[in-house]
Amino acid sequence: MQLPDVNEKWTHRINTVTIGATKEQGGTRGKTITVGGQTTLPSLTFEGATPNKPVIAGYVADTPPDWPDTLKNAIGKEINSPAEWARKCVETFGVDMINLSLIGADPSGKNSTPAECARVVESVLKAVDVPLIIRGCNDEEKDNLVLLECSQASRGENCLIGSAKEKNYRTVVAICKADKHKIIAEAPVDINIGKQVNILLQDSGFDLNDVVMFQTTAALGYGLDYVYTILERARTTGIKGDKLMAMPQLCDVGGETWRVKEAVADEDVLPGWGSLQKRGPMWEAACAAAYLQAGADILIMAHPAAIATIKMLIQRLS
Amino acid sequence: MAALTGMQIYKNLPRSNCKECGFPTCMAFAMQVAAKQKALGDCPRITDDAKNSLADASSPPMKLVTIGPEGKQFTFGQETVMFRHEERFHHATGVAVRIRGALTEMQVDELVAAINRADFMRAGEKLAVALCAVEVDGYADPAGRVQRIAQNCRVPLILMGDNPETLCATAQAIPGQRPLLCKATPANVEFLAKLAAGAKCALAIGAGTLEELADATQKAKANCVDDLVLAFSDKNTSETIRQLTIARRAAIKKNFRALGYPALVEVNADSPEAETVLAATFAAKYAGIVVINGHEPWELLPVLTTIQSIYTNPQVPNAVEAKLYAIGSVTENSPVIVTTNFSLTYFSVAGEVERSKIPCYISVVNTEGLGVLNSYAGDKISPEKVLKTLQEQKVAEHVKHRKLIIPGLLPIFKGELEDISEWKEVIIGPESASKIPAFLNSVWK
Numbered sequence: 001m002q003l004p005d006v007n008e009k010w011t012h013r014i015n016t017v018t019i020g021a022t023k024e025q026g027g028t029r030g031k032t033i034t035v036g037g038q039t040t041l042p043s044l045t046f047e048g049a050t051p052n053k054p055v056i057a058g059y060v061a062d063t064p065p066d067w068p069d070t071l072k073n074a075i076g077k078e079i080n081s082p083a084e085w086a087r088k089c090v091e092t093f094g095v096d097m098i099n100l101s102l103i104g105a106d107p108s109g110k111n112s113t114p115a116e117c118a119r120v121v122e123s124v125l126k127a128v129d130v131p132l133i134i135r136g137c138n139d140e141e142k143d144n145l146v147l148l149e150c151s152q153a154s155r156g157e158n159c160l161i162g163s164a165k166e167k168n169y170r171t172v173v174a175i176c177k178a179d180k181h182k183i184i185a186e187a188p189v190d191i192n193i194g195k196q197v198n199i200l201l202q203d204s205g206f207d208l209n210d211v212v213m214f215q216t217t218a219a220l221g222y223g224l225d226y227v228y229t230i231l232e233r234a235r236t237t238g239i240k241g242d243k244l245m246a247m248p249q250l251c252d253v254g255g256e257t258w259r260v261k262e263a264v265a266d267e268d269v270l271p272g273w274g275s276l277q278k279r280g281p282m283w284e285a286a287c288a289a290a291y292l293q294a295g296a297d298i299l300i301m302a303h304p305a306a307i308a309t310i311k312m313l314i315q316r317l318s
Numbered sequence: 319m320a321a322l323t324g325m326q327i328y329k330n331l332p333r334s335n336c337k338e339c340g341f342p343t344c345m346a347f348a349m350q351v352a353a354k355q356k357a358l359g360d361c362p363r364i365t366d367d368a369k370n371s372l373a374d375a376s377s378p379p380m381k382l383v384t385i386g387p388e389g390k391q392f393t394f395g396q397e398t399v400m401f402r403h404e405e406r407f408h409h410a411t412g413v414a415v416r417i418r419g420a421l422t423e424m425q426v427d428e429l430v431a432a433i434n435r436a437d438f439m440r441a442g443e444k445l446a447v448a449l450c451a452v453e454v455d456g457y458a459d460p461a462g463r464v465q466r467i468a469q470n471c472r473v474p475l476i477l478m479g480d481n482p483e484t485l486c487a488t489a490q491a492i493p494g495q496r497p498l499l500c501k502a503t504p505a506n507v508e509f510l511a512k513l514a515a516g517a518k519c520a521l522a523i524g525a526g527t528l529e530e531l532a533d534a535t536q537k538a539k540a541n542c543v544d545d546l547v548l549a550f551s552d553k554n555t556s557e558t559i560r561q562l563t564i565a566r567r568a569a570i571k572k573n574f575r576a577l578g579y580p581a582l583v584e585v586n587a588d589s590p591e592a593e594t595v596l597a598a599t600f601a602a603k604y605a606g607i608v609v610i611n612g613h614e615p616w617e618l619l620p621v622l623t624t625i626q627s628i629y630t631n632p633q634v635p636n637a638v639e640a641k642l643y644a645i646g647s648v649t650e651n652s653p654v655i656v657t658t659n660f661s662l663t664y665f666s667v668a669g670e671v672e673r674s675k676i677p678c679y680i681s682v683v684n685t686e687g688l689g690v691l692n693s694y695a696g697d698k699i700s701p702e703k704v705l706k707t708l709q710e711q712k713v714a715e716h717v718k719h720r721k722l723i724i725p726g727l728l729p730i731f732k733g734e735l736e737d738i739s740e741w742k743e744v745i746i747g748p749e750s751a752s753k754i755p756a757f758l759n760s761v762w763k
Binding site: 001002043044046066109138221228236259274275278281282286287289313 | 401402403438528532555556559563564567574577591592594595596601602603614619621623624627628632665666669673750753757760
């Protein structure tokens with residue numbers, strides 16, 4: 001029996017963004033990472049192309065995050081040194097790139113100086129030759145100072161730096177323009193603000209081809225439905241021709257998962273929910289799997305077992 | 319329901335303008351039927367043929383299928399959209415745990431007990447294994463095993479096998495249990511359709527291509543079975559997603575009846591971890607049932623929670639009950655935090671309070687499921703309403719201090735609250751829940 005023609009006519013392409021710069025390109029990276037370029041939804045290659053696979057960025061921080069021992073032990077003692085942690089992510093866990101979160105800069109925490117942060121960036125750039133995502137501590141005032149120095153310290157490396165937000169984007173835009181980095185456009189689980197940030201970036205003369213969208217990430221069971229739908233709507237709008245939503249998308253799965261009780265609390269707190277040892281990484285991996293279906297291009301992930309599982313899944317989906 | 323247009327209905331009317339229905343023309347009557355103001359049966363001269371043809375056209379594009387006997391049933395199908403934001407996904411994917419043929423009887427009993435135990439409360443909802451998928455090939459006395467499982471298991475059964483005779487024998491061994499027979503192929507679909515029709519069971523059909531599958535469902539239908547399920551074995555995950563997508567689009571967008579049935583996916587993985595993420599993947603992309611081997615809580619919970627999220631109704635704001643919540647071992651000196659009843663806000667705040675290890679009261683204001691900024695913009699939260707909530711929840715009787723922590727996004731509430739209430743020290747909390755642990759540790763001494 002002949003089937004009806006159900007192909008959608010997607011008309012546009014998601015922007016292609018390349019992160020990292022090799023020696024020839026003015027950096028020191030051994031390889032670059034390219035995401036985006038899709039003209040269809042994940043796996044639906046009968047009506048478009050998906051030229052670039054999603055990638056995994058290993059979560060690395062300048063100071064060990066407030067994580068459960070199950071995760072810290074799985075990473076190992078290297079968690080105490082950002083450079084060694086990054087090297088282990090690349091050499092042992094097999095990530096495609098590194099996400100460096102400078103959470104130690106938080107004024108209510110360790111309050112490290114912008115110069116200290118810049119030195120961490122340098123050490124990580126030296127330790128690994130994969131492309132780098134550099135993010136601040138989520139304190140806008142401090143981030144403007146921190147990212148400025150980190151951007152200069154990584155000049156020429158074509159990093160992905162964030163975040164530009166609706167109320168705080170001018171500084172990040174200026175430094176990314178000056179030092180030729182890509183930018184993360186961040187919105188607080190709100191697709192309209194997501195688009196608004198892109199408009200602001202465009203209006204300030206930033207090339208939208210150099211933007212990766214970050215709709216903020218929700219852990220599995222903590223608003224995943226909202227973020228899933230925003231990613232999916234943004235992607236379908238993008239391939240239908242809205243140039244303001246045609247960017248690759250980033251999810252911080254590792255950064256969000258390891259603060260929710262399902263990934264943190266063992267059976268003494270959650271009787272009958274099974275050992276935390278296995279449940280934690282599975283919580284991170286299932287969350288990443290869902291976002292892959294919604295249209296995530298870069299997944300920031302933390303647990304080596306979750307990274308291994310999602311690497312396998314990306315392979316099976318390509 | 320696929321809505322019929324007035325014109326589609328008109329074409330099936332006598333078109334005699336006899337006025338016996340009370341309307342001046344058949345067209346006018348047809349418009350009333352399309353608007354669901356009148357029923358087709360209100361036309362005294364309608365023919366049975368016309369009724370049948372319209373009933374077919376107005377039935378849902380994807381069949382609703384029920385498995386199991388009265389009292390323990392699983393119902394799925396009747397999906398209406400490709401993306402949850404277009405409306406919602408209706409019938410949550412059922413997780414079926416496979417009981418492999420190679421297991422010993424003792425192992426089978428243990429697994430059935432594990433399936434019976436696998437139900438969890440999460441965010442106010444019960445999450446549980448929905449089905450038990452029993453392999454019926456490759457061991458002695460499958461009928462006896464199936465009978466025992468049907469008796470002991472709290473969920474309905476799927477009988478999984480390639481040999482139609484065994485499927486037949488096992489289905490007949492549990493009369494009235496209405497298992498899903500899984501699965502027929504184009505070669506044996508007529509034989510199994512007759513069996514399914516006789517036993518009033520649903521039948522799953524698998525085929526190499528969607529075209530062959532569409533032919534096979536029509537053969538089954540011709541043999542009086544319309545409770546059908548499209549079965550996919552996941553040999554190539556991307557290809558399976560393509561097939562699931564095309565089948566669902568054909569049914570929903572083109573009203574293509576031959577594929578208008580829900581789908582079952584047999585997940586095929588070489589590790590429990592792979593199986594779990596594949597099940598989560600197919601929960602998002604169009605499986606009505608996923609069959610897995612995993613039965614440990616650490617395998618099931620991530621899948622069940624993914625299903626819970628994807629099948630949440632996006633048109634209804636998720637709200638928690640507006641009341642005073644105690645997190646941890648609170649005392650009369652514990653902090654009081656005010657927030658909205660948008661469940662995402664509440665669960666974020668509650669989760670971060672747990673993380674801080676400082677017991678707190680959370681006074682939840684009824685903002686009709688809106689978050690902080692939206693409820694402020696929509697006038698669902700105000701200093702007066704916060705005060706009224708505190709009074710209704712008798713918060714002042716639970717603590718002896720009069721300090722109140724308000725959302726960081728509503729700093730302007732501070733002055734007015736201090737003026738109009740007994741809460742004389744209003745503290746502006748952080749803007750983001752993730753900062754609550756640091757905030758509590760520094761501010762609450």
